[in-house]
Amino acid sequence: MHDDLAAAITREGIAQVVPLGGGLWQVSNVKRVGAVRLDGWEVRVEPKVPIRNLFHLLARGKSWGDWWPDDLKLDDSSDFSTVIAEAFLSHAARALRGGVLHxxxxxxxxxxxxxxxxxxxxxxxxxxxxxxxxxxxxxxxxADIAVNQLLRSATRRLIGAGRLRDRVRSGLLRLDLALAEASLLTRGARLPEVVWDRRSERYRSAVALAQLVLTNGSLDHRVGETTAKGFLLTLSKVFEEFVEAEVARAAAPWGGRIVAQERASLDVEGRIRIAPDLVWRDSSGPRAVFDAKYKAEKPSGFPNADVFQMIVYCIRLGLDTGHLIYAAGNEVPARYEIRNAGVTVVCHALRLDAPPAAISAQVDQIISGAAMSE
Incomplete structure (x- = not known):
C-alpha cells in the first residue's frame, strides 16, 4: 500500500489507515464494506457479519421482507458487492419476464x-x-417511467463499479439494452418516487435493490487527484435501520408506537436540541428510549459518550431506564446505575452472526425487558 491509497481509503470513510513503518500499515475503525477502485487499485472490505445475515439486516431495515429467491446463492465466501450485483440482476430479470413496463x-x-x-x-x-x-x-x-429509470441507472452503475463475473456483466449489459428507452438519472439528484399498483408490483424487489445501489451504497466521483468508483455499504446505517424496524415489530404487541428521531429541546430556552433514535410512546407519554449504535462512540476524553447521551435522554423524557443497542463484538452487555440521577443505562449487544429468528428473539427480549421494567 502506498501513501496516496492509504489517504484515499481514509478520506472515503472506509477505514482509518496509519503507517507503522517498514511497509506495514494499521487498518482500524472499518465503517464500510464492499469493493471500490481507487486510482487503479481495487480495495475490498469483507463484513464480519455473514453475508446472508447482512442481507437479512438490509431486508428488515428497508422493509423488503424475505425478498430473495431460493436460487440466489448467498454463501459466506461471496463478497458483498458481487452478491449485490447478482441479486440485482436476478430480481431485475425476474421483473422483466413479463416485458418492460410502460x-x-x-x-x-x-x-x-x-x-x-x-x-x-x-x-x-x-x-x-x-x-x-x-x-x-x-x-x-x-417505457421512460420511474421504475425503468431506476433499474437502468442502477444497471449502469453496477457495470462500472468493479470486477464482475462474466455471466453477471453480460446479464447487466443485456438488461441495459432491454431498458434502452428509459432515461438515465442524473447523479446526485433526488430519486424519482414510485407509485405502486398492480402492474408495477413485480418490479418492487428490483427497485429496492436499485435504490440501494443508487443511494448510500454507490461511489462514482473524483476528489482532487483520486477517482473513486465502486459499491460500499455503511454498516452503522444498515444496523440503525434494522434496529428501528425490529424494535417497532417487537413493540407492536405491547401497544403504543415507536417514534424515530424525535426532536426535543433539553433546556428551557430551547437552544440545546436532542433527537433520540427511538422513543416508545403510548397515551400516557414516553415509555422507553433506545439508541442504536453499531460501535460505541469513544471520543478522546469521553470514553462513555453513549452513556452520557442516554442519561440526558432519560432525564429529558422523565424515564428511569434507557437502552443502548450495539452489535456484539463492538461492545459488551452492561448495566450502569447512575448516582444521584435515578437513571439506569442498559447496554445490549446483538449477535448478528446468529440465525435471523435468533436475532429477532434477542430484540424481543430487549423490548420485553423494557416493557416489564416500567
Missing amino acids: GYVEQREAAQTIRGRILMAEQIRRRTGVLLPVELQWDDFT
Missing part, C-alpha cells in the same frame, strides 16, 4: 403540428398573435 407520462412541447391538448394560457402568454408553434400537452405511453 406507462402514461405527461408531455409538453411547442410543435408545428397539433396533437393532444392546446395549452391556451401558455400560448397566449408566450406567443401572443403567433399561430405556430403551438403549446401542447399530451400523454405519451412510454
Whole structure:
C-alpha cells in the first residue's frame, strides 16, 4: 500500500489507515464494506457479519421482507458487492419476464403540428398573435417511467463499479439494452418516487435493490487527484435501520408506537436540541428510549459518550431506564446505575452472526425487558 491509497481509503470513510513503518500499515475503525477502485487499485472490505445475515439486516431495515429467491446463492465466501450485483440482476430479470413496463407520462412541447391538448394560457402568454408553434400537452405511453429509470441507472452503475463475473456483466449489459428507452438519472439528484399498483408490483424487489445501489451504497466521483468508483455499504446505517424496524415489530404487541428521531429541546430556552433514535410512546407519554449504535462512540476524553447521551435522554423524557443497542463484538452487555440521577443505562449487544429468528428473539427480549421494567 502506498501513501496516496492509504489517504484515499481514509478520506472515503472506509477505514482509518496509519503507517507503522517498514511497509506495514494499521487498518482500524472499518465503517464500510464492499469493493471500490481507487486510482487503479481495487480495495475490498469483507463484513464480519455473514453475508446472508447482512442481507437479512438490509431486508428488515428497508422493509423488503424475505425478498430473495431460493436460487440466489448467498454463501459466506461471496463478497458483498458481487452478491449485490447478482441479486440485482436476478430480481431485475425476474421483473422483466413479463416485458418492460410502460406507462402514461405527461408531455409538453411547442410543435408545428397539433396533437393532444392546446395549452391556451401558455400560448397566449408566450406567443401572443403567433399561430405556430403551438403549446401542447399530451400523454405519451412510454417505457421512460420511474421504475425503468431506476433499474437502468442502477444497471449502469453496477457495470462500472468493479470486477464482475462474466455471466453477471453480460446479464447487466443485456438488461441495459432491454431498458434502452428509459432515461438515465442524473447523479446526485433526488430519486424519482414510485407509485405502486398492480402492474408495477413485480418490479418492487428490483427497485429496492436499485435504490440501494443508487443511494448510500454507490461511489462514482473524483476528489482532487483520486477517482473513486465502486459499491460500499455503511454498516452503522444498515444496523440503525434494522434496529428501528425490529424494535417497532417487537413493540407492536405491547401497544403504543415507536417514534424515530424525535426532536426535543433539553433546556428551557430551547437552544440545546436532542433527537433520540427511538422513543416508545403510548397515551400516557414516553415509555422507553433506545439508541442504536453499531460501535460505541469513544471520543478522546469521553470514553462513555453513549452513556452520557442516554442519561440526558432519560432525564429529558422523565424515564428511569434507557437502552443502548450495539452489535456484539463492538461492545459488551452492561448495566450502569447512575448516582444521584435515578437513571439506569442498559447496554445490549446483538449477535448478528446468529440465525435471523435468533436475532429477532434477542430484540424481543430487549423490548420485553423494557416493557416489564416500567
